[in-house]
Amino acid sequence: MKVTLRIARVELSTLFFSPIAWLVLIVFTFQTGLTFVDKLKLYAGYQEMGSRLSFITSAIFGGPLGLFSEIQRNVYLYIPLLTMGLMSRELSSGSIKLLLSSPVKTREIILGKYLAMMVYCLLLIAILAIFAVAGMYSIQSFDMLYITSGLLGIYLLICAYAAIGLFMSSLTAYQVVAAVSTLVVLAALNYVGLLWQDVNFVRDLTYFLSISGRADQMRDGLIISKDLCYFVLVITLFLGLSIMLLQSGREAKPLWVKIARYSLLTVTVLMLGYISSRPGLALYADMTATKTRTLTATSQQIIKQLKEPLKVTTYVNLMDDFWHMGIPKSRNKDVNFWQPYQRFMPDMKINYVYYYDTSMAEWLYKGNKGVSLDTLAKRMAKARELSLKMFMPPAEIRKIIDLRPEENRFVRCLEYNGKRSFLREYAGEMDPNPGEAEVLAAIKRLVVTPPKIGFLTGNNERAIDKVGDKDYKGSTAELSYRKSLVNQGFDVTALSLEEGDVPEDIAVLVIADPKKTLPPAVSERIIRYIDRGGNMLIAGEPGRQEVLNPLLNKLGVQLKEGILLHESRDFSPDLVMGYITTAAAATSGNYKNFWTDSVKMSMISSVGVQYTQSDFKVTEILATDSSKSWNKTGQLNQDTGYVQFDPSTGDVKATTPIAVSLTRQTKGKEQRIMVLGDADFMSAPELNRYNIRVGNFFFMFEMFKWLSYDEYPVDVSRPKAPDSKILIAKEDVTILRIILLVLLPAVLFISAVALLIRRKRR
Missing domain, CATH: 3.40.50 (Rossmann fold)
Structure with missing residues (x-):
């Protein structure tokens, strides 16, 4: 452990005696501050105009448009600049030979360098914590636990990127090549979840490998054990690969032995990832002040009445406007819809049935007048690059269930104890999926006579x-x-x-x-x-x-x-x-x-x-x-005007x-x-x-x-958000802008110049 810490200290010294580390800190601080101040000013303006605000903490920091999301989208650009020299510098200078010939263990070298990156990543989180403190003094009843969850998610994400960057740096003696390779791998891991989603086994594998969105739940205040395990496993995988790669320089092992080691590590990580992602093994911690990421107490009471597993069958009509929501390519996204409910129903069974029949899509028939249903189905399957063989014809699907009363729409059928209820999609809305009220109403119909x-x-x-x-x-x-x-x-x-x-x-x-x-x-x-x-x-x-x-x-x-x-x-x-x-x-x-x-x-x-x-x-x-x-x-005559x-x-x-x-x-x-x-x-x-x-x-x-004696609609109302007021005026944000966008980067810049000059004099 002492050797690991010594290597980490030396690596940190090298890192901070380089202008790159300071430049990343300054740019990160300025970019983050600009986003934070702009959002704070926006909501302060809304408040001054008389708008009623709620959940201001999550509005500024969380969600797909918040500060944390902006960091998620950009942070992968910084990491390759920091990790490109971790091992490439040793390889290009020849100092790696001294390390390998020394009594220092291979894992101590890798872990020491990675520990240095973890400390640097903590500095990035510390900068974010400064903005969180600014938010604490700017927002009434600031939700600090929510912010803590988001900071944890971003820290784990950066650490995972750093582990990948360390491995790529171990592959080449050229730092630029290491940086570009790291960018390529990070981009691949962000987009691999979109590949081969129509193939059952491959879909689950690539979806697990994808790092995109893995920090979203923590960003929005919900810590799930499977997400924590994912980051730990990804870090372990790439650190393990780095150690094996470096160790191969010390050993003269056959190629098949090396391949077997890499394969065993990769398969073990994938298996552990699969096991940890099972709904029945997942643990949850809702870090929001009003528990907005957890089903309401009313919903939980309804679910507790289920004594057997709930079966959900999604019926996908090729001719319906919502056909795309249930096809194999969208399967994982659709399954994620059920995640808040699987938390309390881990034994839920989810199935999909594909068919074609007449639908309510009027545009489809206007453009295909006189065309038979079977011919139209062939056209639609071809246009949508789907195999018609996977879709049951009308006569066959009606032997299983008659969906004509449901207008043959995309529908989810909930079954329990011999009863059925339906969940539908809602046209004309940004999110057509049913919400908690609709889902729990459908579940409640299975246990209580509607x-x-x-x-x-x-x-x-x-x-x-x-x-x-x-x-x-x-x-x-x-x-x-x-x-x-x-x-x-x-x-x-x-x-x-x-x-x-x-x-x-x-x-x-x-x-x-x-x-x-x-x-x-x-x-x-x-x-x-x-x-x-x-x-x-x-x-x-x-x-x-x-x-x-x-x-x-x-x-x-x-x-x-x-x-x-x-x-x-x-x-x-x-x-x-x-x-x-x-x-x-x-x-x-x-x-x-x-x-x-x-x-x-x-x-x-x-x-x-x-x-x-x-x-x-x-x-x-x-x-x-x-x-x-x-x-x-008497007589009312409105034709006379006003x-x-x-x-x-x-x-x-x-x-x-x-x-x-x-x-x-x-x-x-x-x-x-x-x-x-x-x-x-x-x-x-x-x-x-x-x-x-x-x-x-x-x-x-x-x-x-x-x-109905309060039976329906299901009450899923929540307490009002405590963080509903901006404590500073819009003009005061200007002062905050100067502090966060001028003074703070200036302090970092002066510190960098002083340290680099001191080093040069030495």
């Missing part, structure tokens, strides 16, 4: 199978829409009461804007459903008072006569904003958040709700703004309830009913409204969550 929501039909109500502006398919049954109820765990069905009572399996009955008077038999069946304690959502519109009020009378609720109007210079007066009431905020944490943040819901063409004493406890959920809204009775509040016509501004909840204890449970004076709030135009910031989606989710 609530079935019945939408009344037969009286011109809002339909769940139409995509019109007034209909509900987008919010209820659209498979490709992330926020639709079917993708949040619910079952939805159209329900006619012409023939019989509400089925027992209906958890919530929805009556949305019937335009015809309900037949007496239907009304009686609805009343029987109410009497047996069934939950309901009743939504009306102006002009529907006579249709719904007879039914609502049993609940002690009525829709007021007239229409609600709202003063606005830009919008139609019948676009009313509904705000969460204080009473509602006291009943729900999410309602309280809406109330605190003054979130409003858009209610186009709505009526007020009034109530009297009844068996139900009534809570006002949404109400209008008393300073801008009023109830208009409709204004006119007290002379009897208009009176007042707070008017738009949505109320009704509860009572009956049949051993709490009956829950929601009555709204608007049915458009969950139609496509209001859910996708872009010209006003509204919370209709969140309100819809919260409403159905309440009606």
Whole structure:
């Protein structure tokens, strides 16, 4: 050990008596400081403009656009300059012969030189730590553990690069050749994970060899044992190869012995890497302040209910727009999608099935009119460089599973204990993959009977199978829409009461804007459903008072006569904003958040709700703004231009309830009913409204969550980020810029000049 330390000390002296080491430090400091200061200034500007910030630590340092990611992309350019002379200098000067003829062991030579590089790498990390300290004094509740994880990841990455550089330096006496060779090898290891991904065995091998992205998890606050093992094994491999290469200069061994040694070391490292990467052996440490890299406690509780392995089968349709996400070339990327869940389900079984059938890709059929499905499949397979033999034809796949109800989309089928649920991709989004809420909703459906929501039909109500502006398919049954109820765990069905009572399996009955008077038999069946304690959502519109009020009378609720109007210079007066009431905020944490943040819901063409004493406890959920809204009775003529509040016509501004909840204890449970004076709030135009910031989606989710006794949607909400404020003004960043980009590099430069002059004088 003493010899190793002595060699390391000599190598460090040689390194720092060279301008290269100092130049790398100065350039690294300036480049890192420039990125850090620019990002800090950017977010300080956002804050001064009134933007709400969150997770500032990860926004500046982590993620694919943060400071650490910038270092990951550039640091491989520095390492060859530092490692090119480690052994090449000894080989070119002939001093290697003295080392080999001395009693110094080969491993002591290699480990000593590598230890010197590890110390130098620590200096680079120390510079990063200076920026972390600057962040600590610039960001409220700075997440230091998150930064520690990122620094560890970058340090291991640099050390791995250094081990590779040391090995390449051992191969040649020319330092420039060693530097260029190191760059080539590092580039190869960064891109090898993209090669031969369509070949099963080779795919896993090249993916393991790839160093690209290995530090990403640690960069983003999650330390995984398999990543630590990877870096340790890579360092061990190249140090071992360096030792063997140097040792061969001392021994006269046959070629086959040398090859056998290299092969044994390489195979051993690969085997250990494969074993350490098994999900069941992986250990995790979430270093983020709010545990954002770990599934929520709610999700973990759902997964704990699984007593058998979860089977996931991904069905890939050659004709679907998402075909590329599941083909062999993308297999490893798709498997990584499941990594957060495999942490808690290490025995999960993942399979892939390939087929071709009709799809929802309209562009495909427009360009191939009159072409048979089989011929089109051949064309697509050829164009995408795939073998058609791997894809089952329609008749064959339907013997296994009929995916026509899923519109033959790219879909993941989850199976457990004889039950199935589906995970879908969501078109039109930057990341079409399901999130934690959707995944856990699908898993929960396997262990808990999902609530079935019945939408009344037969009286011109809002339909769940139409995509019109007034209909509900987008919010209820659209498979490709992330926020639709079917993708949040619910079952939805159209329900006619012409023939019989509400089925027992209906958890919530929805009556949305019937335009015809309900037949007496239907009304009686609805009343029987109410009497047996069934939950309901009743939504009306102006002009529907006579249709719904007879039914609502049993609940002690009525829709007021007239229409609600709202003063606005830009919008139609019948676009009313509904705000969460204080009473509602006291009943729900999410309602309280809406109330605190003054979130409003858009209610186009709505009526007020009034109530009297009844068996139900009534809570006002949404109400209008008393300073801008009023109830208009009589005829409303909007063709005359801007409709204004006119007290002379009897208009009176007042707070008017738009949505109320009704509860009572009956049949051993709490009956829950929601009555709204608007049915458009969950139609496509209001859910996708872009010209006003509204919370209709969140309100819809919260409403159905309440009606289903908090079963669905799955609550994956997390605590608010503590690092949500920049502590310095934008102007103060200029001072920080001078310190980090001028003074700090200047100190390094002066230190370098002083040391080099001192050496020259000696």
